[in-house]
Structure formats: structure tokens, C-alpha cells
Amino acid sequence: MLFDVYGTLFISDSGDIGVAKAKAHKHHHIQELLEKYHVKTTPEKLLEELYGRIEKTHEQLRNTGIDFPEVEIDKIWMDILKIKDRQVIQRFAIEFELVFNPVYPMPHLGDMLSALKQQRMLMGIISNAQFFTPRLFEWFLGSALEHLGVHPNLVILSYQLKHAKPSAMLFDLAVQKLSRMGVSASSVLYIGNDMLKDIYPARNAGFNTALFAGDKRSLRLRQDDPRCANISADLVVTDLLQLLDHFDKEMWK
Numbered sequence: 193m194l195f196d197v198y199g200t201l202f203i204s205d206s207g208d209i210g211v212a213k214a215k216a217h218k219h220h221h222i223q224e225l226l227e228k229y230h231v232k233t234t235p236e237k238l239l240e241e242l243y244g245r246i247e248k249t250h251e252q253l254r255n256t257g258i259d260f261p262e263v264e265i266d267k268i269w270m271d272i273l274k275i276k277d278r279q280v281i282q283r284f285a286i287e288f289e290l291v292f293n294p295v296y297p298m299p300h301l302g303d304m305l306s307a308l309k310q311q312r313m314l315m316g317i318i319s320n321a322q323f324f325t326p327r328l329f330e331w332f333l334g335s336a337l338e339h340l341g342v343h344p345n346l347v348i349l350s351y352q353l354k355h356a357k358p359s360a361m362l363f364d365l366a367v368q369k370l371s372r373m374g375v376s377a378s379s380v381l382y383i384g385n386d387m388l389k390d391i392y393p394a395r396n397a398g399f400n401t402a403l404f405a406g407d408k409r410s411l412r413l414r415q416d417d418p419r420c421a422n423i424s425a426d427l428v429v430t431d432l433l434q435l436l437d438h439f440d441k442e443m444w445k
Contacts, residue, residue: 193308193435194346194366194399196357196384197319199410201432202295202328221291229284231273241272253354262356265289265322286324297332298406304432305333309341314375316346318366318382320356320389325349345369357389363397381427383435386412387420395423402427402435 198204222235231238245268253261269288270281308315317337319325326347329337338344346369348362355361367377377398384390385404389412394401403425405411414420429435 193313194316194318194380194382194394196382196386196390196404197317197321197325197328198295199385199407199412200383200390200404201298201301202332203298203407204293204295204410218291222288225284225287225291228287229273229275229280238272242268245272258355258359260356260359262320262350262354264351264354282323285322286327289322289324295328298432300431300433302333304435305340305342307433307436313341314346314373315342316348316366317342318348318357318362318394319350321349322351345373357386358393360393360396363393363399367397381435383429385410386414387423387425388412388414388417391425392419392423400427401425402429402438404429404432406430406432 195201219235222238226233226235226238233241246263249263249268250261266278266281266285269285270276270278273281273284275281275284305315326337326349329335329340333340337347346366348366348369350356350362353361353365363382366380370377370380378400380399381402382390382394382397382399383402383404384394385407387403391401391403405428427438429438
């Protein structure tokens with residue numbers, strides 16, 4: 193099984209990774225953060241520069257042929273804040289993200305991963321993500337991904353590749369890695385909350401698909417997008433434990 197992270201394994205305020213457009217009531221939290229790190233600017237100016245730098249980087253990456261570009265947010269912050277200490281920058285980036293996109297584990301996440309690990313299910317992740325994403329599992333579940341049963345060679349994160357979902361690049365890479373492990377795409381189930389970013393590219397890669405519809409804030413049906421007009425997931429689940437009910441070693445062969 194391969195999983196999306198935000199909106200699937202973790203409840204996400206914006207339904208995905210990345211900076212959501214600022215809500216006014218969050219500006220005072222940004223001000224507190226700026227004061228903590230001795231940054232002399234206003235929340236409004238900081239956000240304007242952040243959005244501008246992200247869009248500029250996206251445009252530069254598009255010009256190199258990347259269809260759905262991804263930034264490395266710590267490098268963006270380093271450029272904006274003019275702070276060279278990467279550890280300080282990463283702490284700032286984490287605190288900023290928690291202000292704008294607070295996350296919490298989906299119900300039964302730990303139980304599901306534990307059960308799949310006991311059944312020796314090969315597990316991986318394909319997700320839009322930043323450097324702090326793997327740490328979520330340590331913070332909330334008390335264990336690193338590998339100790340939770342996720343194969344380290346099957347953790348495919350957008351920021352490392354500069355490609356974001358729904359780019360086929362992430363899913364094609366997973367197919368290649370699985371093939372070298374003797375696993376065919378047709379024996380894989382990919383679980384995500386977004387019909388365009390998850391189900392569409394996973395189907396094109398030859399995976400079986402499960403749409404996670406357990407959180408209405410993160411569910412993305414994309415009914416107006418022509419790429420999703422005539423596709424459906426093989427499975428729809430509203431609780432992560434339902435994946436165990438459908439688990440059958442012969443089901444995806």
C-alpha cells in the first residue's frame with residue numbers, strides 16, 4: 193500500500209501541504225513569530241514576499257520543463273529572512289507551517305499502520321511534502337516511518353524531487369522502485385483524498401486506488417476537472433481501519 197499524507201493520514205487545515213492564503217485572525221500569530229526570531233517586518237509584507245518567492249520559483253522550475261513544480265520551503269525562508277543557520281530556518285519554517293496549516297493524525301492512523309506492519313504489508317508514501325513531513329509521524333506516533341513499517345526506499349516526497357502531485361514523475365518513480373523489488377504496479381493500492389492529485393496519477397501509473405473520504409475538509413472530488421470526469425477510485429473509505437477490512441493478499445494480484 194502507498195499513501196498520501198496530508199488529508200489522508202493527517203488532518204490538514206488546508207487539505208494539503210503548503211501555505212494557505214493567510215486568514216486575518218492568524219496575523220497576530222505571525223507577529224509573535226516575527227518577534228521571537230527578531231525579524232523586522234510586518235505579517236503582511238512577510239506573506240507578500242513569501243507568496244511572491246514561491247511563485248517566482250515555480251515559474252523558474254516550469255521553464256525547465258517541470259509541469260507541477262515544488263519548492264524547498266526552508267530555502268525559500270532562508271532567502272527571505274537572510275538567516276544562514278539552516279537549523280534556525282527550519283525551526284521557523286515548522287512553526288510558521290503549524291500556524292497556517294495545523295495537522296493532527298487521522299483517527300486510527302496508528303492502529304492501521306500497526307496492523308499492516310503485523311501483516312507484513314509493504315508500505316510506502318507518495319506525497320506533496322516538505323522536510324518536516326516525516327517528522328509528523330515521530331511527533332504524533334512516537335516512531336520514525338521505518339519503525340512504523342514504511343519502507344525507506346518507498347518514501348517519495350515532492351520537495352526532494354522538485355515535482356509535485358499530480359505530476360506523473362512521482363508515481364513513475366514509485367513504479368520503478370517497486371519493480372526493482374519485484375512488485376508489479378497492479379498489486380499496489382494507493383490511498384489519497386484528492387481525485388486529481390491522487391487517484392488520477394495513481395491510475396495512470398497502473399495502481400489500484402482508494403479514495404479517502406473521511407474528512408470533508410480535505411476531500412477533493414474535482415468534479416469540474418475534465419481529467420477526473422470519467423474516472424473513479426476502486427475503493428472509497430471513510431475510516432483508515434476500513435482498509436484492513438478490504439485487505440486480502442490475493443485482492444490486488
